[in-house]
Amino acid sequence: xxxxxxxxxxxxxxxxxxxxxxxxxxxxxxxxxxxxxxxxxxxxxxxxxxxxxxxxxxxxxxxxxxxxxxxxxxxxxxxxxxxxxxxxxxxxxxxxxxxxxxxxxxxxxxxxxxxxxxxxxxxx
Numbered sequence: 001x002x003x004x005x006x007x008x009x010x011x012x013x014x015x016x017x018x019x020x021x022x023x024x025x026x027x028x029x030x031x032x033x034x035x036x037x038x039x040x041x042x043x044x045x046x047x048x049x050x051x052x053x054x055x056x057x058x059x060x061x062x063x064x065x066x067x068x069x070x071x072x073x074x075x076x077x078x079x080x081x082x083x084x085x086x087x088x089x090x091x092x093x094x095x096x097x098x099x100x101x102x103x104x105x106x107x108x109x110x111x112x113x114x115x116x117x118x119x120x121x122x123x124x
Contacts, residue, residue, distance in 0.1 A: 008041045019043050022072045022089060024065070025052075032058045036094065038068065040086035048082035050090040060100045067096035067104040071111065084115075091115050 008021050020042055027035040037052040071092030075085030091114040096104040 004039060004041075012043050020072075020076065022069070022086065024068055024090070024093065027052075029054075032056065034058060034061075034097075036090065036097075038086050038090040038093075040072065040082050040089075042082065046082055048086045050083075050087045053090060053094050055094055055097050058097045060102075061097060063099075063102035063104055064093045064096045066102070068093035070104070074108070087115055088112070 004023060011021055012018055020040060022038065022040045025037045025039065029035060034055045035052050036055055038050040040048045040050075068089045071089030072085060074092075075088045080088060088111055091111045092104065092106070095106050095111060095114060099105070
């Protein structure tokens with residue numbers, strides 16, 4: 001975490017209009033099993049961390065980062081609180097790992113439905 005905090009301090013110093021910084025933390029268990037967590041940091045010192053999700057049976061990683069960023073932007077624009085925003089971003093990324101290709105065609109309701117689940121169990 002110290003490295004993330006140092007990066008956040010530097011980013012907030014370099015970009016005076018930057019209000020939020022988000023990142024994922026991935027641990028590879030195997031080629032198709034990853035543990036994925038996420039962190040959202042605010043300029044004012046607030047931080048929210050999403051619980052780590054165990055992604056098993058990964059279909060495609062491509063587009064997962066884009067899905068995470070889109071989920072964070074959606075949460076901020078929808079005025080979700082910081083914890084819901086980072087959890088929403090991580091859930092969007094988790095869903096994308098179950099879809100081939102780089103496009104994430106899921107709807108908000110699908111992401112919200114996944115927020116309460118402990119692991120990725122996509123019903124498609």
